[in-house]
Amino acid sequence: MRNLFKDIILKLAEKxxxxxxxxxxxxxxxxxEFASRYPQRFYNVGICENTIVSMAAGLNSQxxxxxxxxxxxxITERSYEQVKLDICYNxxxxxxxxxxxxxxxxxxxxxxxxxxxxxLMRMLPDMEVMQPGSLVEFKTLVESQYCSPMPSYFRIxxxxxxxxxxxxFGKGTLLFDKGSxxxxxxxxxxxxxxxxxxxxxxxNLIYFHTIKPMDTGLLKQYSGxxxxxxxxxxxxxxxxCANIDAKIKYHGIPDKFCCSYxxxxxxxxxxxxxPEGIRTRIVKELMEWVD
Amino acid sequence: MPSNPDMENxxxxxxxxxHASLALxxxxxxxxYFPIDKVYSFGSFKxxxxxxxxxxxxxxxxxxxxxxxxxxxxxxxIALAFKIKKEQRKVYVLIGDGESNEGxxxxxxxxAAKQKLDNMTVILDYNKSQERSLPITNPEEKFTAFDCNTVxxxxxxxxxxxxxxxxxxxxxxKVIIANTVKGYGCKTLTREMFAWHxxxxxxxxxxxxxxxLNEESV
Numbered sequence: 001m002r003n004l005f006k007d008i009i010l011k012l013a014e015k016x017x018x019x020x021x022x023x024x025x026x027x028x029x030x031x032x033e034f035a036s037r038y039p040q041r042f043y044n045v046g047i048c049e050n051t052i053v054s055m056a057a058g059l060n061s062q063x064x065x066x067x068x069x070x071x072x073x074x075i076t077e078r079s080y081e082q083v084k085l086d087i088c089y090n091x092x093x094x095x096x097x098x099x100x101x102x103x104x105x106x107x108x109x110x111x112x113x114x115x116x117x118x119x120l121m122r123m124l125p126d127m128e129v130m131q132p133g134s135l136v137e138f139k140t141l142v143e144s145q146y147c148s149p150m151p152s153y154f155r156i157x158x159x160x161x162x163x164x165x166x167x168x169f170g171k172g173t174l175l176f177d178k179g180s181x182x183x184x185x186x187x188x189x190x191x192x193x194x195x196x197x198x199x200x201x202x203x204n205l206i207y208f209h210t211i212k213p214m215d216t217g218l219l220k221q222y223s224g225x226x227x228x229x230x231x232x233x234x235x236x237x238x239x240x241c242a243n244i245d246a247k248i249k250y251h252g253i254p255d256k257f258c259c260s261y262x263x264x265x266x267x268x269x270x271x272x273x274x275p276e277g278i279r280t281r282i283v284k285e286l287m288e289w290v291d
Numbered sequence: 292m293p294s295n296p297d298m299e300n301x302x303x304x305x306x307x308x309x310h311a312s313l314a315l316x317x318x319x320x321x322x323x324y325f326p327i328d329k330v331y332s333f334g335s336f337k338x339x340x341x342x343x344x345x346x347x348x349x350x351x352x353x354x355x356x357x358x359x360x361x362x363x364x365x366x367x368x369i370a371l372a373f374k375i376k377k378e379q380r381k382v383y384v385l386i387g388d389g390e391s392n393e394g395x396x397x398x399x400x401x402x403a404a405k406q407k408l409d410n411m412t413v414i415l416d417y418n419k420s421q422e423r424s425l426p427i428t429n430p431e432e433k434f435t436a437f438d439c440n441t442v443x444x445x446x447x448x449x450x451x452x453x454x455x456x457x458x459x460x461x462x463x464x465k466v467i468i469a470n471t472v473k474g475y476g477c478k479t480l481t482r483e484m485f486a487w488h489x490x491x492x493x494x495x496x497x498x499x500x501x502x503x504l505n506e507e508s509v
Contacts, residue, residue, distance in 0.1 A: 023424075025389065025392075025421075025423075025424045025425075028423055028424065029485070044423060044424040044425075045424065045425065046389075046392035046421065046424045046425025047359055047360075047389050047390065047392040047393055047421075047424075047425070048392040048393055048394060048425065050394055051394070073358065074358065078358065107334045107341060107342050108341070108342045108343055108357060109341045109342055109343040109345065109355075109357060110343075110345070110355070110357075111309065111343050111355065111356065111357025111358045112342075112343070112357055112358075259345060259347075259348065260336055260337065261334050261335065261336060261338055261341035261342065262334070262335055262336025262337070262338075263336065266336040267336075270336075
């Protein structure tokens with residue numbers, strides 16, 4: 001997805017001379033063609049995320065469309081106030097494109113894990129928040145929203161699903177409805193594992209790549225019903241709670257730091273977010289969760 | 292101290308540039324904090340030894356770092372605590388020049404100078420790796436302007452470093468600018484600095500690198 005980001009941003013810069021990229025000293029080699037072709041619109045600013053976000057606000061104030069790109073926790077957690085005030089409160093727009101969401105930087109440890117980003121961004125007025133789960137979702141959403149008058153947050157994922165579906169900003173997908181009293185909701189690349197877990201179980205499955213604005217039209221079909229949110233971050237569960245009345249449970253991030261290194265798959269397994277772990281939880285709820 | 296890493300009157304070292312954890316592990320192992328064999332599990336799932344060290348898992352690690360610009364601020368707090376308690380203990384913190392892009396580094400230095408934390412030494416690993424983005428130019432002038440007692444040394448010369456550590460600070464935090472070469476000792480690593488920032492050699496590459504390292508030390 002990171003390589004795709006490089007291709008997309010090059011095409012956008014070609015057709016739209018308002019596009020400017022600000023890097024936090026990552027992906028500089030990946031984006032070398034951009035740097036070479038558009039030196040006045042490429043800035044490897046440095047490891048100073050607060051200033052990068054503020055710069056994005058300043059650039060947008062003068063008509064540019066900035067892309068801010070670095071590792072997820074360092075923008076959304078470290079520079080939260082800059083996003084909140086310099087961008088959102090001042091009604092400026094920019095595109096924040098991060099990598100290293102959830103446990104994509106597994107082996108770097110807890111300082112590089114980021115599972116609060118989607119919720120932190122969701123809580124900001126007017127922020128558009130997206131967690132693309134596939135390459136085609138990423139492409140569709142970035143191309144559609146990059147010049148939105150609202151600030152937009154996109155996660156680049158290390159892992160992707162390959163489940164085909166119509167893709168539209170702000171719209172979720174009903175993947176299947178088996179007439180069950182239990183609906184599973186998920187977002188982003190974890191759909192790969194959730195789909196495998198659910199496929200032979202008597203549940204319904206709804207999927208979101210856009211956390212905000214939430215597809216209330218889809219959600220309302222499950223209003224008052226039981227929803228188990230399976231997610232490798234915060235943000236989806238809260239978005240669903242904020243938009244409909246339903247009985248909601250969550251299977252995802254525990255209330256403790258993940259201190260393991262290793263790989264994304266190993267951490268997902270430890271957290272019960274591999275297909276087996278998800279399936280176990282769903283079966284438990286099918287058996288025990290009383291209406 | 293290795294047998295008692297929480298020894299009360301110890302000086303404190305903080306690796307603020309936390310991604311250099313592997314070097315820290317090797318040094319701690321060398322000093323007997325744990326067997327070096329344990330470090331061979333580096334980066335694997337259930338290992339205590341990962342890319343960024345954790346203070347609660349690894350003896351001798353004083354702070355869990357990884358996000359840049361944090362360790363130096365914590366060092367200021369520790370140094371201040373020593374002053375309040377009138378303890379003669381010292382705190383040492385290693386930062387990177389890339390890390391010095393972070394505003395918190397300069398906030399911390401301002402506070403350290405204001406609080407006259409002459410029991411705190413900052414070592415800047417000045418390997419010029421930020422040439423491609425935001426280099427720290429004239430670091431000696433910058434740190435001096437922030438009211439730090441600043442000295443410039445060859446970061447690969449142990450005698451110079453030792454002398455710098457021993458020099459007194461006179462009511463100012465001390466900054467030692469250690470001029471280093473990224474990958475020092477291996478021609479390949481120094482020549483291809485960015486490519487080797489974050490990768491592991493395969494068997495063939497390892498053989499070459501070890502050969503170069505041994506050649507350098509002869």
